[in-house]
Amino acid sequence: MPLPPQPRLPPGYLSPEGAPRPHSLGLTPSADESLQSYIFRLANRRRTETPKALGERLGFKGLASRASLNSVERLALEASVPFESLLPLWRGDPHSPFVLFWNHELPGSALDFGLQEGRKVCPECLAERGRHLAVWDLSFISSCPVHRKALVDKCHACENPIKWKGNGLAWCGCRKGGDLTKAPAAPVTPEQANATACVQGLLGDPQFTEEGTGVLALPPFRNMAHAQVIEFLVRLGLDAAATRPRRYFFGFENMGDVEVPPHEALARSLAAVRNWPAGFHAELDNMRRLHLTDVTTATQKVTKGIVRWATPLPNGGGKEVVRAVAEWRRAARELAAGTP
Numbered sequence: 001m002p003l004p005p006q007p008r009l010p011p012g013y014l015s016p017e018g019a020p021r022p023h024s025l026g027l028t029p030s031a032d033e034s035l036q037s038y039i040f041r042l043a044n045r046r047r048t049e050t051p052k053a054l055g056e057r058l059g060f061k062g063l064a065s066r067a068s069l070n071s072v073e074r075l076a077l078e079a080s081v082p083f084e085s086l087l088p089l090w091r092g093d094p095h096s097p098f099v100l101f102w103n104h105e106l107p108g109s110a111l112d113f114g115l116q117e118g119r120k121v122c123p124e125c126l127a128e129r130g131r132h133l134a135v136w137d138l139s140f141i142s143s144c145p146v147h148r149k150a151l152v153d154k155c156h157a158c159e160n161p162i163k164w165k166g167n168g169l170a171w172c173g174c175r176k177g178g179d180l181t182k183a184p185a186a187p188v189t190p191e192q193a194n195a196t197a198c199v200q201g202l203l204g205d206p207q208f209t210e211e212g213t214g215v216l217a218l219p220p221f222r223n224m225a226h227a228q229v230i231e232f233l234v235r236l237g238l239d240a241a242a243t244r245p246r247r248y249f250f251g252f253e254n255m256g257d258v259e260v261p262p263h264e265a266l267a268r269s270l271a272a273v274r275n276w277p278a279g280f281h282a283e284l285d286n287m288r289r290l291h292l293t294d295v296t297t298a299t300q301k302v303t304k305g306i307v308r309w310a311t312p313l314p315n316g317g318g319k320e321v322v323r324a325v326a327e328w329r330r331a332a333r334e335l336a337a338g339t340p
Contacts, residue, residue, distance in 0.1 A: 029081060030131055031102075032205070035072070035089040036063045037132035040169045042079055050167055054078075063164035064118070066094035066111070089134065101138070102204045104227040107252045112139050118161040120151035127181035132169050135200055140234045143263035145197035145208065149185035150261065156183045188263055195266035199233065202226045219276045220324070224317040232321070233273070235309070237265030239302075240272065240283040245290050250305030277324040284328050299332040 027045050029038045036051075039060075043051040055063050058078060059071040072090050076083040091111060092100030099106045112118065120136045122144035135141045136151060143150050155162055157178030166173020170181050188196075194211065201212025203226070215221060221229045235250045241260045272279035284302055291298035303325050310318025310325075 027079065027081075029085045029089060031088040032133055032135075033089065033131040034134045034137055035067055035075075035086070035091075036164055037134075037169060038079075038086070038089060039063065039075070040167075041131060042075075044168065052165070066091050066099075068094060101134070104203060104225075104230075106227055106230070109252060110138055110140065112137055118153055118163055120153045121162065121180055121183075122147060122149060122151055123181050123183045123185055124149065126170055130169070135203065135205065140199070140230075140262040140266065141196060142261045143188045143192055143196045144185075145193045145200065147185075148188055148190065148193040150188055150263065152180070152183045152185050155180070189267065191271065192263040192267040195233075195270045196263050198270060199230055199266060202230050215270070215273075218273050220273060220280075220320040223315050223319070224313065228313055228317055231309075233266055233269045234262070235305075236272065236280075236283065237262070237267075237269030239287055240268045241265040242290075245287075245301075248305070249287075249301060250309060277327065280324055281328045281331075284325075288332075295332060295335055299329060303329060 027038075027042055033041075036055075039055050039058075040051045043049060043054045049057075052063065058074045060067055067090065069090065072086050073083055076086050088102060090100065092098065092105075097108045099108055099110045101110065112120070119132070120142065121132065122136070124147045125133060125144055141151070153162055154160065155172035155174055155176075155178035157176035158172060158174035160172075160174065162172055162180065170179060172178035172180060197208040198211040198215045201208030201210070202215060203212075205212075212226070215229060216224075216226070220232070224232070231252055235252050238251070239246060239249060241264050243259055268283070272283045275282075287302045288295070288298045291301060293301070306325055307322055310321040312318075
């Protein structure tokens with residue numbers, strides 16, 4: 001009697017030795033980790049192929065890139081986990097100019113992937129949690145608010161940028177075997193750690209809900225969406241903390257044009273907003289002083305991008321910002337009129 005036809009096995013189901021591959025073995029995705037982190041953890045749990053090989057087989061163009069929804073679906077099938085459990089880890093359509101992060105839409109440059117192929121980590125969090133947190137992939141997150149340390153982006157063993165290579169999340173993958181959990185991290189100030197906590201709270205990090213709620217109560221943010229609040233803090237902070245005029249004022253789209261760590265910039269902008277509008281006006285004054293042009297020209301350069309960004313915000317979200325800019329411009333005109 002002939003044997004019944006055997007079901008077709010999905011590509012990659014068999015290991016190189018011909019044995020069926022194990023599934024996820026109960027490895028549940030964590031909503032706070034990156035998609036790359038889960039791939040690394042899954043590959044290490046199964047021990048049948050490297051994280052890079054697993055990612056390539058599932059259609060990932062590279063671990064340091066945004067994945068298509070199809071690749072996420074294939075990963076869910078591969079790991080035998082609900083597709084919905086991986087959606088918080090997905091950053092949206094890789095062809096979109098925007099990034100999806102925990103249901104918030106941010107400019108594409110919010111992801112470090114747009115600037116480099118490296119990683120940033122908090123060594124202590126990596127040791128404690130055993131996974132790569134998604135917020136570390138954001139270009140405006142450069143410190144850990146839990147341990148009050150700057151994120152590390154270079155291996156202390158080989159001194160090269162940390163990249164998505166090797167087989168372990170806690171290892172650089174270099175020949176010197178750099179243990180990322182042992183990497184020294186510089187301390188940040190309480191204000192810088194708090195500013196980072198506020199932004200993570202706005203994104204939806206349950207550890208910092210209270211901090212995020214407090215920021216939303218500040219005068220210019222009462223009608224803004226969470227993502228818009230984050231954008232304002234990043235845009236203003238980068239200009240305020242810069243030691244020279246940036247190429248694009250109030251720019252988020254060009255995060256590479258940065259001279260100071262984002263946690264310093266966030267602390268600077270948050271301090272200004274907490275003393276609204278005087279603190280905001282003081283930062284505009286500081287930015288104007290960086291120019292060698294006349295007061296009127298410098299005033300327009302400093303504020304044009306702010307008004308262009310704030311005016312079309314839905315639900316009148318930018319009205320208070322536009323009003324404060326108009327008030328500052330009036331004072332600048334009076335200053336220009338009194339200048340000999």
